[in-house]
Amino acid sequence: MKVLSYADFSAKVHAASSKRRIPVSVGLDLTYRCNNRCVHCYCSLPQNDKTAADSELSTVEAGNLLDELASMGSLWLLITGGEPLLREDFGEIYLHAKEKGFLITLFTNGTLVDEKLTGLLSKYPPFAVEISLYGATKETYEKVTRVRGSYERCLAGIRRLRESGIRLNLKTMALTINAHEITDMDRMAREWGCRFRFDAAIQRRIDQNMFSEPERYRISPAGVVKLDRMFPERMEGWREFCDRFGDRQRGDDDLYICGAGQGSMHINPYGRAMGCIMMIRDGFSIREHGLSWIWEEGIPGVVLQKKNFHLACDECRLGSLCDECASWRIVEHGDIKKEVAYLCEIAKIRSRDFGFTGSVE
Amino acid sequence: MTKKKWIRPECTRIKLVPEEAVLTGCKTHLSAGPGGGICMGYGNGACHQAKS
Amino acid sequence: MDTVPKRSDNVVFRKVAGEYILVPLAGSIADVESIFNLNETGAAIWDKVDGRKSIRDIVAEIRAEYEAEGDQLERDVISLLDEMADAKLILLQ
Numbered sequence: 001m002k003v004l005s006y007a008d009f010s011a012k013v014h015a016a017s018s019k020r021r022i023p024v025s026v027g028l029d030l031t032y033r034c035n036n037r038c039v040h041c042y043c044s045l046p047q048n049d050k051t052a053a054d055s056e057l058s059t060v061e062a063g064n065l066l067d068e069l070a071s072m073g074s075l076w077l078l079i080t081g082g083e084p085l086l087r088e089d090f091g092e093i094y095l096h097a098k099e100k101g102f103l104i105t106l107f108t109n110g111t112l113v114d115e116k117l118t119g120l121l122s123k124y125p126p127f128a129v130e131i132s133l134y135g136a137t138k139e140t141y142e143k144v145t146r147v148r149g150s151y152e153r154c155l156a157g158i159r160r161l162r163e164s165g166i167r168l169n170l171k172t173m174a175l176t177i178n179a180h181e182i183t184d185m186d187r188m189a190r191e192w193g194c195r196f197r198f199d200a201a202i203q204r205r206i207d208q209n210m211f212s213e214p215e216r217y218r219i220s221p222a223g224v225v226k227l228d229r230m231f232p233e234r235m236e237g238w239r240e241f242c243d244r245f246g247d248r249q250r251g252d253d254d255l256y257i258c259g260a261g262q263g264s265m266h267i268n269p270y271g272r273a274m275g276c277i278m279m280i281r282d283g284f285s286i287r288e289h290g291l292s293w294i295w296e297e298g299i300p301g302v303v304l305q306k307k308n309f310h311l312a313c314d315e316c317r318l319g320s321l322c323d324e325c326a327s328w329r330i331v332e333h334g335d336i337k338k339e340v341a342y343l344c345e346i347a348k349i350r351s352r353d354f355g356f357t358g359s360v361e
Numbered sequence: 362m363t364k365k366k367w368i369r370p371e372c373t374r375i376k377l378v379p380e381e382a383v384l385t386g387c388k389t390h391l392s393a394g395p396g397g398g399i400c401m402g403y404g405n406g407a408c409h410q411a412k413s
Numbered sequence: 414m415d416t417v418p419k420r421s422d423n424v425v426f427r428k429v430a431g432e433y434i435l436v437p438l439a440g441s442i443a444d445v446e447s448i449f450n451l452n453e454t455g456a457a458i459w460d461k462v463d464g465r466k467s468i469r470d471i472v473a474e475i476r477a478e479y480e481a482e483g484d485q486l487e488r489d490v491i492s493l494l495d496e497m498a499d500a501k502l503i504l505l506q
Binding site: 001002003004005006007009010103105127128167169195 | 373375378379380382
């Protein structure tokens, strides 16, 4: 039998889906509720928030949604939250998605991984499971999660998944309160045979809730780049990246410079579908509009808008190094015309430290 | 009915390797740097997206 | 040629962005760590595998739709069905 590498297959399907505008990759938040109370979370709500729970898609609605996505040509499904395992019907929804042929990635905090779940995942394996590890020590981990005992529960969850032979990767958000343990987390992950990655681009909450205040835990721009430098592979990656994409201006008048809403979309716990998770204010309710209209009309109306205002970033040649985008601006300031200074600073320091010499002004 | 041209039928095996997955829903080719950044599917989830 | 191929209950067929994809559902990690991509003629054959038609029937139906030289088509159909049976995508009974 002929063999094709996964990378080639993925590239082929993504290219075809983007061209034909098929939502081949979909993110689904099953809930924003979480049993952790992470200081940096952009969306979490208390696990006993009944109002939130009552507004979430029902099991039947989620099943119908998965059916519709499958018929639209979606293949990759990210199940996330909040903590998706808080949903009592998680198993039912997961199995429904498997039976529709989705390649499922599950993001979880790991604390609720029990034998019932590993039994399900062993029998019906996901494409990938990713757990966020918030610290290498109990003290740090629980400073982030603000829940006593969560560290042990997370490690137990990781152990159960590993023992069941389920593919698992670990990651973390680099925060002021855990940055000093990133190398230890990296080492732990390697010892467990898991890949590990981290990111420091902490976003503000996507709602007005004060349950967490992510921006308070951002590492300074210089600190972010310092972390990059601590990992040779990461530095090497950045060098290659600069060589490939370095000196490049945004160069067009599109409001959204990404591909969100072209071959992918995100659906929140209440059935609001949008180009990406950050476009919460430009989401459309599937209960009200139906998924088909949203995909054909609603989302394109958002992501294909032209930019009719000027940004200081327009002349910057570090566009390719910078995380900044229209959605970031909205979430950061509630103002799509106001640049995100934090990201700008990181990009400038990266460009200087990584030897990229394009003009930064 | 006009007959279609016969092409040798193929069934190709693709081994699922999540490590080879990339992020594609973002400005990817422009900006998805190795350190994170846009839509790299990391934790707090600037772009809380999975690789596919 | 009288053998009747049947699709495995453990495989989901998906058409995604013009690609024909077979996704194994359950089983040991080794069984489900691959997916399969059919080309157009492969998908046409898969479409006719229904647990009732024999290989002979399938070949006849495919021959009615496609133009091929000599016995090439028949050999190709049998060869593909064998490969798919080896991969447990279909059962030959």
